[in-house]
Amino acid sequence: MPIGLIALALGGFGIGLTEFVIMGLLPEVASDFQVSEATAGWLISGYALAVVVGALLLTAAVTRFERKPVLAVLMVLFIAGNLVSALAPDYWTMMAGRIIAALAHGAFFGIGAVVAASMVAPSKKAGAIAIMFTGLTAANVLGVPFGTMLGQAAGWRSTFWAITAIGVLALAGILALVPTTGSGDTGSGASAGASASGRLRGELRAFRSGQVWLSILVTILGYGGMFGAFTYIAFTLTEVTGFAASTVPWLLILFGVGLFIGNTVGGKAADKNVDRTLLVVLAALVVVLVVFALTSSNQPMTVASLVLLGGSGFGTVPGLQMRVMKYANSAPTLASGANIGAFNAGNALGAWMGGVTITAGLGYTSPIWAGAGITLLGLGVMAFAAAHAKRNDAGRTEGPRPTDAGTADSQQDSTELQPA
Numbered sequence: 001m002p003i004g005l006i007a008l009a010l011g012g013f014g015i016g017l018t019e020f021v022i023m024g025l026l027p028e029v030a031s032d033f034q035v036s037e038a039t040a041g042w043l044i045s046g047y048a049l050a051v052v053v054g055a056l057l058l059t060a061a062v063t064r065f066e067r068k069p070v071l072a073v074l075m076v077l078f079i080a081g082n083l084v085s086a087l088a089p090d091y092w093t094m095m096a097g098r099i100i101a102a103l104a105h106g107a108f109f110g111i112g113a114v115v116a117a118s119m120v121a122p123s124k125k126a127g128a129i130a131i132m133f134t135g136l137t138a139a140n141v142l143g144v145p146f147g148t149m150l151g152q153a154a155g156w157r158s159t160f161w162a163i164t165a166i167g168v169l170a171l172a173g174i175l176a177l178v179p180t181t182g183s184g185d186t187g188s189g190a191s192a193g194a195s196a197s198g199r200l201r202g203e204l205r206a207f208r209s210g211q212v213w214l215s216i217l218v219t220i221l222g223y224g225g226m227f228g229a230f231t232y233i234a235f236t237l238t239e240v241t242g243f244a245a246s247t248v249p250w251l252l253i254l255f256g257v258g259l260f261i262g263n264t265v266g267g268k269a270a271d272k273n274v275d276r277t278l279l280v281v282l283a284a285l286v287v288v289l290v291v292f293a294l295t296s297s298n299q300p301m302t303v304a305s306l307v308l309l310g311g312s313g314f315g316t317v318p319g320l321q322m323r324v325m326k327y328a329n330s331a332p333t334l335a336s337g338a339n340i341g342a343f344n345a346g347n348a349l350g351a352w353m354g355g356v357t358i359t360a361g362l363g364y365t366s367p368i369w370a371g372a373g374i375t376l377l378g379l380g381v382m383a384f385a386a387a388h389a390k391r392n393d394a395g396r397t398e399g400p401r402p403t404d405a406g407t408a409d410s411q412q413d414s415t416e417l418q419p420a
Helices: 004-033 037-064 067-087 091-118 123-154 156-177 191-195 200-206 210-230 231-241 245-272 274-295 298-314 316-326 332-359 366-397 408-417
Strands: none
Touching: 004 037, 004 067, 004 091, 004 123, 004 245, 004 298, 037 091, 067 091, 067 156, 091 123, 091 200, 091 332, 123 156, 123 245, 123 316, 191 231, 191 408, 200 332, 210 231, 210 274, 210 316, 210 332, 210 366, 231 245, 231 274, 231 366, 245 298, 245 316, 274 298, 274 316, 274 366, 316 332, 332 366
């Protein structure tokens, strides 16, 4: 395993803490700032929306620069945002800190995914991306539960001070371990040479592929479904299932174990067949969410559902990221960043839908039902995208007529945009 992947995972660990630990501390933050549960939930949605902006605008702005210093600068921005959060005297300052930290998130993972994929053989790209995202799963398995316990014991601000320190360590790891690379992308042949300049025009060309857009939509819906259930999980566990608040961090460890297993298995499966893996895992996620909603008052079933929710929810991540990069092969950096933004657009969608259902008085299981519905839509889009891709692949397998050979490549993007 290239040692640079460890540095990327370390950066992912720090960013994962910032994104996820707030969920376990949401009741404490809401109480401290004297806001409602739904209003506190906007600290999650606001972060997610800022990730979308950063993933698109920052990634587009830095594609021409060498990747290693870009990753370092993004980590500095992340550290600054967490400092603001730790010192926030009121809700809106806290929101500002969340947004500052979030702006670095999308570009870091978008660029980092391309760097990770470039370090290994083509047959191991999804696995390399999964290793980078192991930082996120480790944040959930270890960081989020212990960060929640720290916040409950010493105040939620102490957790953000700890995250700031971890960000400094991650910055040192990136400077020491990530190899110096160019700004070009990991394509092949003439396309790789053209995209090596990192020009924005070349990066935008990837969005001519209809499959890139379908993949991004699947990411929004599939990830949004999981977060529809997970955003308000602390309230579900305490108000519906009847667990004590002190047990929530330990239950989050179980969720994190599921994330780790799902990320690892999903990455290996996606290296064999991306579309089939995504169809199976998304279908499993729908089933898990429905069962969770129906049995959330039963403690043993809730424990099992948490593990399965983490496994099926995060089992899609390597495949979703790899699928976008596959169809944006000649210029994957901006498309990769856009898909990281899509993950967080899904995060915001799930958190918003969950807040709407709770505000409507539908109870703390309603976000789980909303998540199941969102995921089902994602499964439908994925089925359409897979069928469309299979049809196009079959057509290309037949090969162009000799007289068409010179125009086949130029017709590929427009073919992908045609309706199935």
